[in-house]
Amino acid sequence: MATVRTLARLERTEFADLLDNLTPDQWAMPSLCAGWTVRDVAAHTVAYLDQSLVRLGANMIRYRGDIDRLNAEGLRRSDGLDGAELADRMRRGSEPAGAAALYGGRVALVECLIHQQDIRRQLGLHRTLDTRRVRVCLDYARLSPVVGGRRRTRGLRLVATDMDWTAGIGPDVCGRGEALLLVMTGRAAAVSGELHGEGVRLLR
Incomplete structure (x- = not known):
């Protein structure tokens, strides 16, 4: 039976495959996340791939627990990355690490599965989800x-x-x-x- 970490790694790899094939117009389209484009969702997900617990905790203190400000900072740090770079980072970070590895990789799995669907549903790129995940x-x-x-x-x-x-x-x-x-x-x-x-x- 596949471990949760394995399922999370597969989800991240498939997410990278999705990003590899997006057109410029698709990157700019709105996602299911209010106010965020497809690129914003991808950049947000990549920003949390391997963030350590120490760094996440420090950032939570810095922004006084304001998740919106924390997310905005993550997006700001990715401003210079194009679609190919985001896809590459997603693929290279497929193994859950840092805070994402918590609870056996469940944090990584739910983060990537939900955000991949935020993109796919808006673009009409439907897939059959793995029921184990x-x-x-x-x-x-x-x-x-x-x-x-x-x-x-x-x-x-x-x-x-x-x-x-x-x-x-x-x-x-x-x-x-x-x-x-x-x-x-x-x-x-x-x-x-x-x-x-x-x-x-x-x-x-």
């Missing part, structure tokens, strides 16, 4: 206070229709694992048409 991300998103999956779906029962996975208590929100993961990571509006059940109307 999605399952790991679903479980982690429910537990991680940083991701906030439990907070966003409190009082609801999530039911995956493409795998054996459920979580929570309350009215049902049913959909593919990917759609439920996007709900838990704050992207419910992007997948509302892919969900069904009495709990959908309660999603914020």
Whole structure:
């Protein structure tokens, strides 16, 4: 059975493959992340590839826990990188390291899987997600206070229709694992048409 680190490495490599083939117009298109282009999402992901715990902690103190300012600084540092360089850095950083290696590589996996979908969905470049990766991300998103999956779906029962996975208590929100993961990571509006059940109307 593949380890989480292996799954994260595969996700990052596939992310690099995606970036390799984007056109200039695609790089400039908006992503699912409000206010961010495709390039912004790629640059943000690359900025966190191997950031050490010490450096991340220092930056959190520097910006007083303001994630938006921290992310903006990461984007600023990547201003001079073109698409090919971002793809290369993604590929060379495919092995989870630093803060991304926390929880057996789960941080790296969920970060890259979600952000790759932020790009793919907006560009219409759909793919069939590996259910092993999605399952790991679903479980982690429910537990991680940083991701906030439990907070966003409190009082609801999530039911995956493409795998054996459920979580929570309350009215049902049913959909593919990917759609439920996007709900838990704050992207419910992007997948509302892919969900069904009495709990959908309660999603914020």
